[in-house]
Amino acid sequence: MISTTRVHLMRALTAGAAVAAVALSLAACSATDDKAASTPSTSAESPALAALADLQKPLDAYPVPTEPIEGVDADKGGTLYYIPITQQSPEFAVDQAGVEAAAAAVGMSVQVCDGKGTPTEVSACIDHATNAKAAGIILDAVPYDIAANSIAAAQKAGIPVVIGNQLADDRHPSTPTFTYTAVSGSAQQEALARWVIADSDGKANVLMNVTTDGQSQIQYAADGKKVFADECSGCTVATNEVSSANFSQVPSSTSSALLKNSDTDYLIVEFAQFLQATQSGVQNAGASGRITLAAGSASLNDIKAVASGSVGAATAQASAFVGWMYVDATLRLIAGQSVPEYTIPIRLFTKDTMGDVQLTEAAQESGEWFGPTTFTDEFKKLWGVA
CATH class of the missing domain: 3.40.50.2300 (Response regulator)
Incomplete structure (x- = not known):
């Protein structure tokens, strides 16, 4: 705890x-x-x-939700569409890896579509997911308004849509098929x-x-x-x-x-x-x-820059956890359950407080910079697939 x-x-x-x-x-x-x-x-x-x-220290434990999800079938399959606003940001690659690992745990596949930072491309990605009858759509850092019609069409088709890394927009509140997750x-x-x-x-x-x-x-x-x-x-x-x-x-x-x-x-x-x-x-x-x-x-290369002294300080969010959080929220929408209020851990990195930080891609993708990596097992237990 x-x-x-x-x-x-x-x-x-x-x-x-x-x-x-x-x-x-x-x-x-x-x-x-x-x-x-x-x-x-x-x-x-x-x-x-x-x-x-x-x-500047890792957590004792990740803030994993406690309410289990009923009816998760690891054999059912289905495809989740992960759509970042742009793949230009390395942070989204870590989010994506988390989504893919979490989806695999429940027998789902992931299709990635780069929003390329434009309303046209983001909307095209969402429309493609809707036409493909996606099991769910995860929009990473996508403002609702830049693809409002496409998001509405996906919801009308009964496809759950999750928006992350964006503040909730009161003009577009959550519905049984749409939600926002926490931001850091x-x-x-x-x-x-x-x-x-x-x-x-x-x-x-x-x-x-x-x-x-x-x-x-x-x-x-x-x-x-x-x-x-x-x-x-x-x-x-x-x-x-x-x-x-x-x-x-x-x-x-x-x-x-x-x-x-x-x-x-x-x-x-x-x-x-x-x-x-x-x-x-x-x-x-x-x-x-x-x-x-x-x-x-910040991502791995930025944290390395802190370690070398070329950058004084950097903050990062636990992106591996974020990917699992996205899938958890999507599964809850699929199951018709309420979505909890998540908390995303962050960490402040400075050169003199990085003695425990392993500067590797594996460490970044495991989430160990922010706390014990057992959070993945905790999510699996909630989903009944441990």
């Missing part, structure tokens, strides 16, 4: 991701008008910063903000490369910025917009933002898929010697 302290910490850090707060406009994310001193608050001695030490984006940005505050002794000049691919991504960054506003009176924060659609422009926009904000000493990359492109921008601006990088949604 997870300790009470860990449960309270995880709930506190994921609270911002559970419900969307006031949405930021895209204009509010531009580097041209967003730099401002944070409001006075608790400084780098805030008790909230003490939670960082706990976040806000928790990761809040953790990075608190690490920067602590590392800088409450005197950081921060540039955030904020992803504008959707409202969820914008909200995650807003929650991170709020930590600076509430807890670091000596910090300043500026933002620079980046997006998957304009990936090639990330180096130039980053260097421009750094030249404009010449006192920047910390740069937070919201999603690590943009980390390498951001580093190119830092080099182009001649700022490599003075910038400390931090990144969210």
Whole structure:
């Protein structure tokens, strides 16, 4: 079981991701008008910063649901369609591996379709799954609105649809054939903000490369910025917009933002898929010697960069667990059961707290960075296939 302290910490850090707060406009994310001193608050001695030490350790146990699923037939088969918003992000490869392993445990196969970051491609993937009479559709980081008609058509056909890595949209509530799962984006940005505050002794000049691919991504960054506003009176924060659609422009926009904000000493990359492109921008601006990088949604190569010292800190979610969670939610929809409130473990990685971290693909895909790998057996027991 997870300790009470860990449960309270995880709930506190994921609270911002559970419900969307006031949405930021895209204009509010531009580097041209967003730099401002944070409001006075608790400084780098805030008790909230003490939670960082706990976040740098693995869990005692994963937060697996406790309610079993009735009627799972491992011999029935069927195909799940896994559709990430884009396969450009390494994180989704780990999610996918988890989905495939979990599906295999219940005798199901997985068909993967790359959304390629566009509404047209995402909709085409969903339509293909619907026409193929999929057993279920898992949409990873896909905003409902970019494929609303296709999602509605899938539900009308009686195909369960699960959206993960996106905040729940009140305009499109859950139904007996549709649900959202937990997200960790806000928790990761809040953790990075608190690490920067602590590392800088409450005197950081921060540039955030904020992803504008959707409202969820914008909200995650807003929650991170709020930590600076509430807890670091000596910090300043500026933002620079980046997006998957304009990936090639990330180096130039980053260097421009750094030249404009010449006192920047910390740069937070919201999603690590943009980390390498951001580093190119830092080099182009001649700022490599003075910038400390931090990144969210990190994968193996990004954690290796932390270990080498080229990145100061990174957060990651337990993506292997996420894949099993997706299948658990899908199976519950198939069985006509309610879907529980999941919690996604995250971890903060820094160079001096990585003694137990095995930097291998096997370790990443097993989930051992975040806790005991027995969570897979626990899911199987819930599904009656152990």
